[in-house]
Amino acid sequence: xxxxxxxxxxxxxxxxIIEIKTLMxxxxxxxxxxxxxxxxxPRDIIxxxxxxxxxxEIFRADLYPAIAANPFITFFTTATESGxxxxxxxxxNGFSETASASITVE
Amino acid sequence: xxxxxxxxxxxxxIAGAVLATEIPRSERRSGYSFMAPDTKAMQDxxxxxxxxxxxxxxxxxxxxxxxSADKACADCHNDARASMKGIxxxxxxxxxxxxxxxxxxxxxxxxxxxxxxxxPLAYESxxxxxxxxxVAQQSRxxxxxxxxxxLEPFVAKGRALFMRRQGQLNxxxxxxxxxxxxxxxxxxxxxxxxxxxxxLYRLEWQSLGSLQRxxxxxxxxxxxxxxxxxxxxxxxxELYLMSRAKGMPMxxxxxxx
Numbered sequence: 001x002x003x004x005x006x007x008x009x010x011x012x013x014x015x016x017i018i019e020i021k022t023l024m025x026x027x028x029x030x031x032x033x034x035x036x037x038x039x040x041x042p043r044d045i046i047x048x049x050x051x052x053x054x055x056x057e058i059f060r061a062d063l064y065p066a067i068a069a070n071p072f073i074t075f076f077t078t079a080t081e082s083g084x085x086x087x088x089x090x091x092x093n094g095f096s097e098t099a100s101a102s103i104t105v106e
Numbered sequence: 107x108x109x110x111x112x113x114x115x116x117x118x119x120i121a122g123a124v125l126a127t128e129i130p131r132s133e134r135r136s137g138y139s140f141m142a143p144d145t146k147a148m149q150d151x152x153x154x155x156x157x158x159x160x161x162x163x164x165x166x167x168x169x170x171x172x173x174s175a176d177k178a179c180a181d182c183h184n185d186a187r188a189s190m191k192g193i194x195x196x197x198x199x200x201x202x203x204x205x206x207x208x209x210x211x212x213x214x215x216x217x218x219x220x221x222x223x224x225x226p227l228a229y230e231s232x233x234x235x236x237x238x239x240x241v242a243q244q245s246r247x248x249x250x251x252x253x254x255x256x257l258e259p260f261v262a263k264g265r266a267l268f269m270r271r272q273g274q275l276n277x278x279x280x281x282x283x284x285x286x287x288x289x290x291x292x293x294x295x296x297x298x299x300x301x302x303x304x305x306l307y308r309l310e311w312q313s314l315g316s317l318q319r320x321x322x323x324x325x326x327x328x329x330x331x332x333x334x335x336x337x338x339x340x341x342x343x344e345l346y347l348m349s350r351a352k353g354m355p356m357x358x359x360x361x362x363x
Binding site for chain 2: 023069070
């Protein structure tokens with residue numbers, strides 16, 4: 001299971017500053033915890049998040065073990081033209097998820 | 107006259123001492139009202155509420171066939187948006203076959219075993235939380251209701267457990283949640299124990315969890331031995347808490363700190 005919740009306004013006026021919100025399902029296991037038996041619980045985190053708009057990268061973040069489970073990342077951008085946002089999360093153990101959302105700019 | 111006045115005052119004190127334990131209806135508040143604005147905003151926005159991740163999973167599970175009967179929940183119950191509306195607001199509910207109340211998680215598992223002929227899901231497993239979150243979400247805004255007279259003796263048992271002092275700290279639930287709900291404990295709001303939003307996402311857990319998980323955490327908090335998941339005592343306590351919250355709107359999946 002892995003699911004993303006994306007909140008991008010469906011419509012905006014040219015020049016508007018819009019907020020983009022993303023929520024990704026992930027346990028974000030730090031790698032610092034131990035089981036009762038003493039074994040280390042291996043690290044399992046998202047390490048990178050990026051957002052592209054019509055192919056061009058507009059936002060990127062590196063994630064570290066101190067970030068809570070189910071990372072919620074929001075940022076602002078200026079609506080310039082209609083197009084498609086593509087989101088990508090990459091992490092440990094081959095974790096790789098994508099999502100997309102379109103916006104109409106008038 | 108004077109003596110009568112003193113007796114009347116003494117009676118008020120006695121009655122007050124007996125009734126002091128329960129919160130008057132007009133003063134009842136959801137745990138939501140104790141939260142910081144940022145946490146409230148998280149619950150209010152479905153794209154910021156991580157509980158919705160479980161709801162999405164639950165919706166997928168609802169339609170997935172399981173067990174040797176090869177049936178999905180949706181094969182009998184159809185669209186949950188119609189068939190499950192208001193259901194969670196009535197739980198725990200009396201089960202005739204068992205002769206006792208069962209909570210929503212137990213109902214889901216009874217259905218799995220009996221109708222889907224599948225293995226029951228483990229308490230607090232991702233799948234059981236997802237299904238209960240999906241079902242509970244259909245009751246958002248619906249007033250909590252539990253007026254089935256068959257439940258009364260079980261509500262009374264749950265109430266007795268709520269009032270009973272236990273654990274090394276020798277505290278009953280009531281000592282905090284009736285008598286000191288407006289205070290803070292180690293910086294956190296004590297709150298009134300109205301389970302309006304379960305299963306809910308606790309930031310401390312970094313996960314969704316059931317009301318039974320929450321009750322177990324409170325019991326370890328007073329250094330008592332917590333009951334096992336599914337224990338009848340926990341269901342009775344859940345039932346009593348839902349009876350306290352009767353008439354309050356459901357918020358599942360809620361966020362709590």
